[in-house]
Amino acid sequence: MDVNWKEAKSIYEFHALDIDGNDVHLEKYRYVYRRYTHRGKQGVKFDMFAKINVNGKDAHPLWKYLKSKQSAFLFNTIKWNFSKFLINEEGQPIKRYGLTVNPFSNDLEQDLDKYFAKPPSGSLESDRLPAAAS
Template sequence: MNIYDYEVATIDGQHKSLEEYQGKVLLIVNTASKCGFTPQYKGLEALYQQYKNQGLEILGFPCNQFGHQEPGNETEIQAFCSSTYDVSFPLFSKIEVNGNHAHPLYQYLKDEQSGILGSKKIKWNFTKFLVDRAGKVVKRYAPTNTPESIKKDIEQLL
């Protein structure tokens, strides 16, 4: 299996194969609208605007597993992200990233890049995974790593 073998649901319910992103650099992020890290949407959108024409795609996956900080439905999430942070990068349907019901994509991401001390568990909202153009998961970032702090890593892959 590789990153391109997974299918996800867009925030408006359409099924999408990640194969559509082949040849792109991906930054995959579990997001939430009512989190202390929510302002990172601004930095993520800035990265997207700066590098999308060079092949960067940011994929946002809302998740309500951490402090119930993503309580809304997909319509509410999309409206919030658009009106508050002008998010234009792709958002997907709300998923789980840990536990028995974790989305297969996140099971794969965690297997490819473990967290601190080898833990595979996602610790909180805005954990980020960087994927190169060949589909290899090259790095995992903690929620405290701001989008601006990972800019150089993205530039190296572009």
């Protein structure tokens, strides 16, 4: 069942096909933050997903949702495979990084440290970081 991305409240309402074609509901990732927050940034194992469209009329609803919540500077498209989104515990995209932001950059690390240093608050507004242009 496709989710209406315009009405979605979080990324946890979406699903995607994994690399083997199995339907994976993103709800299964809701508490990953809690599971790994005390372990630091080590030991995360990532699922592999099937190739999907992230731009255009055939874009996956998840990517339409992410782009609608954190738009880019000038063109609201995913550029190559280097656009990144920081998602809070409630499944809300709180910051978008452009293709020039290195995943190991100080800026991104500082945002991660700032976000992970906060205890879960239950308030979406208190967890928001300032939006960034990509």
